[in-house]
Amino acid sequence: MxxxxxxxxxxxxxxxxxxxxxxxxxxxxxxxxxxxxxxxxxxxxxxxxxxxxxxxxxxxVPARGVVRGALVVAGAVTLVALPVLLAPRPRANPSVLPLPYERNWLVVVGVVVGCAGALVAVRWLRRRAHPRRR
CATH class of the missing domain: 1.20.5 (Single alpha-helices involved in coiled-coils or other helix-helix interfaces)
Known part of the structure:
Protein backbone atom coordinates (compact mmCIF):
# COMPACT_ATOMS: atom_id res chain seq x y z
CA MET A 1 0.00 0.00 0.00
CA VAL A 61 -37.76 -0.21 -24.91
CA PRO A 62 -35.72 -0.33 -28.14
CA ALA A 63 -33.40 2.54 -27.09
CA ARG A 64 -33.01 1.27 -23.54
CA GLY A 65 -29.42 2.48 -23.13
CA VAL A 66 -30.35 6.08 -23.85
CA VAL A 67 -33.48 5.84 -21.71
CA ARG A 68 -31.51 4.37 -18.81
CA GLY A 69 -28.92 7.15 -19.10
CA ALA A 70 -31.63 9.82 -19.11
CA LEU A 71 -33.30 8.23 -16.10
CA VAL A 72 -30.02 8.14 -14.18
CA VAL A 73 -29.31 11.81 -14.90
CA ALA A 74 -32.89 12.90 -14.14
CA GLY A 75 -32.86 10.83 -10.94
CA ALA A 76 -29.57 12.35 -9.79
CA VAL A 77 -30.81 15.89 -10.51
CA THR A 78 -34.03 15.15 -8.65
CA LEU A 79 -32.16 13.68 -5.69
CA VAL A 80 -30.00 16.79 -5.41
CA ALA A 81 -32.99 19.13 -5.80
CA LEU A 82 -35.32 17.21 -3.47
CA PRO A 83 -34.55 19.14 -0.26
CA VAL A 84 -35.30 22.45 -1.97
CA LEU A 85 -38.35 21.09 -3.78
CA LEU A 86 -39.80 19.77 -0.50
CA ALA A 87 -38.99 22.88 1.55
CA PRO A 88 -42.00 24.03 3.59
CA ARG A 89 -44.16 26.84 2.24
CA PRO A 90 -44.80 29.71 2.77
CA ARG A 91 -41.37 30.87 3.79
CA ALA A 92 -41.02 33.51 6.47
CA ASN A 93 -37.91 34.83 4.70
CA PRO A 94 -38.22 34.63 0.90
CA SER A 95 -34.54 35.48 0.46
CA VAL A 96 -33.53 32.08 1.87
CA LEU A 97 -34.63 30.27 -1.31
CA PRO A 98 -35.23 33.12 -3.75
CA LEU A 99 -35.26 31.27 -7.08
CA PRO A 100 -38.10 29.36 -8.78
CA TYR A 101 -36.58 25.97 -8.03
CA GLU A 102 -39.56 23.91 -9.18
CA ARG A 103 -39.50 25.56 -12.61
CA ASN A 104 -35.72 25.27 -12.89
CA TRP A 105 -35.86 21.57 -11.96
CA LEU A 106 -38.51 21.01 -14.62
CA VAL A 107 -36.35 22.85 -17.18
CA VAL A 108 -33.31 20.69 -16.38
CA VAL A 109 -35.31 17.45 -16.53
CA GLY A 110 -36.94 18.67 -19.76
CA VAL A 111 -33.51 19.32 -21.29
CA VAL A 112 -32.39 15.82 -20.28
CA VAL A 113 -35.50 14.29 -21.86
CA GLY A 114 -35.11 16.46 -24.95
CA CYS A 115 -31.45 15.49 -25.41
CA ALA A 116 -32.28 11.82 -24.97
CA GLY A 117 -35.10 12.11 -27.49
CA ALA A 118 -32.84 13.91 -29.96
CA LEU A 119 -30.18 11.22 -29.60
CA VAL A 120 -32.72 8.47 -30.21
CA ALA A 121 -34.07 10.35 -33.25
CA VAL A 122 -30.58 10.88 -34.73
CA ARG A 123 -29.72 7.21 -34.28
CA TRP A 124 -33.01 6.17 -35.86
CA LEU A 125 -32.51 8.50 -38.83
CA ARG A 126 -28.96 7.24 -39.37
CA ARG A 127 -30.18 3.64 -39.35
CA ARG A 128 -32.89 4.48 -41.88
CA ALA A 129 -30.48 6.36 -44.14
CA HIS A 130 -27.78 3.67 -44.01
CA PRO A 131 -29.37 0.27 -43.56
CA ARG A 132 -26.99 -2.55 -42.78
CA ARG A 133 -26.02 -4.73 -45.69
CA ARG A 134 -26.77 -8.37 -45.13
Whole structure:
Protein backbone atom coordinates (compact mmCIF):
# COMPACT_ATOMS: atom_id res chain seq x y z
CA MET A 1 0.00 0.00 0.00
CA UNK A 2 1.39 3.40 -0.93
CA UNK A 3 1.99 6.13 1.61
CA UNK A 4 -0.61 8.36 -0.09
CA UNK A 5 -3.35 5.76 0.22
CA UNK A 6 -2.40 5.04 3.81
CA UNK A 7 -2.45 8.76 4.59
CA UNK A 8 -5.84 9.23 2.93
CA UNK A 9 -7.21 6.27 4.88
CA UNK A 10 -5.83 7.65 8.14
CA UNK A 11 -7.42 11.04 7.45
CA UNK A 12 -10.74 9.33 6.67
CA UNK A 13 -10.67 7.30 9.87
CA UNK A 14 -9.78 10.43 11.82
CA UNK A 15 -12.70 12.34 10.30
CA UNK A 16 -15.09 9.49 11.09
CA UNK A 17 -13.85 9.47 14.68
CA UNK A 18 -14.39 13.23 14.88
CA UNK A 19 -17.92 12.76 13.55
CA UNK A 20 -18.68 10.12 16.16
CA UNK A 21 -17.23 12.40 18.86
CA UNK A 22 -19.47 15.27 17.69
CA UNK A 23 -22.48 12.96 17.53
CA UNK A 24 -22.00 11.68 21.06
CA UNK A 25 -21.08 15.13 22.37
CA UNK A 26 -24.21 16.86 21.05
CA UNK A 27 -26.62 14.23 22.28
CA UNK A 28 -28.28 13.86 18.88
CA UNK A 29 -27.42 10.18 18.44
CA UNK A 30 -31.10 9.20 18.80
CA UNK A 31 -32.09 11.57 16.00
CA UNK A 32 -29.37 10.21 13.72
CA UNK A 33 -30.37 6.60 14.41
CA UNK A 34 -34.01 7.45 13.66
CA UNK A 35 -33.02 9.22 10.45
CA UNK A 36 -30.86 6.29 9.34
CA UNK A 37 -33.62 3.78 10.13
CA UNK A 38 -36.15 5.89 8.26
CA UNK A 39 -33.89 6.24 5.24
CA UNK A 40 -33.27 2.49 5.14
CA UNK A 41 -36.99 1.82 5.37
CA UNK A 42 -37.76 4.38 2.66
CA UNK A 43 -35.10 2.88 0.41
CA UNK A 44 -36.25 -0.71 0.85
CA UNK A 45 -39.99 0.05 0.71
CA UNK A 46 -40.08 2.76 -1.96
CA UNK A 47 -36.87 3.41 -3.89
CA UNK A 48 -35.69 -0.14 -4.59
CA UNK A 49 -39.08 -1.46 -5.82
CA UNK A 50 -39.54 1.67 -7.95
CA UNK A 51 -36.11 1.32 -9.56
CA UNK A 52 -36.65 -2.40 -10.20
CA UNK A 53 -40.07 -1.77 -11.73
CA UNK A 54 -38.79 0.98 -13.99
CA UNK A 55 -35.84 -1.22 -14.95
CA UNK A 56 -38.22 -3.98 -16.04
CA UNK A 57 -40.26 -1.52 -18.09
CA UNK A 58 -37.18 0.00 -19.71
CA UNK A 59 -35.95 -3.44 -20.70
CA UNK A 60 -38.65 -3.59 -23.36
CA VAL A 61 -37.76 -0.21 -24.91
CA PRO A 62 -35.72 -0.33 -28.14
CA ALA A 63 -33.40 2.54 -27.09
CA ARG A 64 -33.01 1.27 -23.54
CA GLY A 65 -29.42 2.48 -23.13
CA VAL A 66 -30.35 6.08 -23.85
CA VAL A 67 -33.48 5.84 -21.71
CA ARG A 68 -31.51 4.37 -18.81
CA GLY A 69 -28.92 7.15 -19.10
CA ALA A 70 -31.63 9.82 -19.11
CA LEU A 71 -33.30 8.23 -16.10
CA VAL A 72 -30.02 8.14 -14.18
CA VAL A 73 -29.31 11.81 -14.90
CA ALA A 74 -32.89 12.90 -14.14
CA GLY A 75 -32.86 10.83 -10.94
CA ALA A 76 -29.57 12.35 -9.79
CA VAL A 77 -30.81 15.89 -10.51
CA THR A 78 -34.03 15.15 -8.65
CA LEU A 79 -32.16 13.68 -5.69
CA VAL A 80 -30.00 16.79 -5.41
CA ALA A 81 -32.99 19.13 -5.80
CA LEU A 82 -35.32 17.21 -3.47
CA PRO A 83 -34.55 19.14 -0.26
CA VAL A 84 -35.30 22.45 -1.97
CA LEU A 85 -38.35 21.09 -3.78
CA LEU A 86 -39.80 19.77 -0.50
CA ALA A 87 -38.99 22.88 1.55
CA PRO A 88 -42.00 24.03 3.59
CA ARG A 89 -44.16 26.84 2.24
CA PRO A 90 -44.80 29.71 2.77
CA ARG A 91 -41.37 30.87 3.79
CA ALA A 92 -41.02 33.51 6.47
CA ASN A 93 -37.91 34.83 4.70
CA PRO A 94 -38.22 34.63 0.90
CA SER A 95 -34.54 35.48 0.46
CA VAL A 96 -33.53 32.08 1.87
CA LEU A 97 -34.63 30.27 -1.31
CA PRO A 98 -35.23 33.12 -3.75
CA LEU A 99 -35.26 31.27 -7.08
CA PRO A 100 -38.10 29.36 -8.78
CA TYR A 101 -36.58 25.97 -8.03
CA GLU A 102 -39.56 23.91 -9.18
CA ARG A 103 -39.50 25.56 -12.61
CA ASN A 104 -35.72 25.27 -12.89
CA TRP A 105 -35.86 21.57 -11.96
CA LEU A 106 -38.51 21.01 -14.62
CA VAL A 107 -36.35 22.85 -17.18
CA VAL A 108 -33.31 20.69 -16.38
CA VAL A 109 -35.31 17.45 -16.53
CA GLY A 110 -36.94 18.67 -19.76
CA VAL A 111 -33.51 19.32 -21.29
CA VAL A 112 -32.39 15.82 -20.28
CA VAL A 113 -35.50 14.29 -21.86
CA GLY A 114 -35.11 16.46 -24.95
CA CYS A 115 -31.45 15.49 -25.41
CA ALA A 116 -32.28 11.82 -24.97
CA GLY A 117 -35.10 12.11 -27.49
CA ALA A 118 -32.84 13.91 -29.96
CA LEU A 119 -30.18 11.22 -29.60
CA VAL A 120 -32.72 8.47 -30.21
CA ALA A 121 -34.07 10.35 -33.25
CA VAL A 122 -30.58 10.88 -34.73
CA ARG A 123 -29.72 7.21 -34.28
CA TRP A 124 -33.01 6.17 -35.86
CA LEU A 125 -32.51 8.50 -38.83
CA ARG A 126 -28.96 7.24 -39.37
CA ARG A 127 -30.18 3.64 -39.35
CA ARG A 128 -32.89 4.48 -41.88
CA ALA A 129 -30.48 6.36 -44.14
CA HIS A 130 -27.78 3.67 -44.01
CA PRO A 131 -29.37 0.27 -43.56
CA ARG A 132 -26.99 -2.55 -42.78
CA ARG A 133 -26.02 -4.73 -45.69
CA ARG A 134 -26.77 -8.37 -45.13
Missing amino acids: SAGRFGAGAVGVGLMGYGVWLLVGTGSARDVVLWLAGSLLAHDAVVAPLVLGVGLLVGA
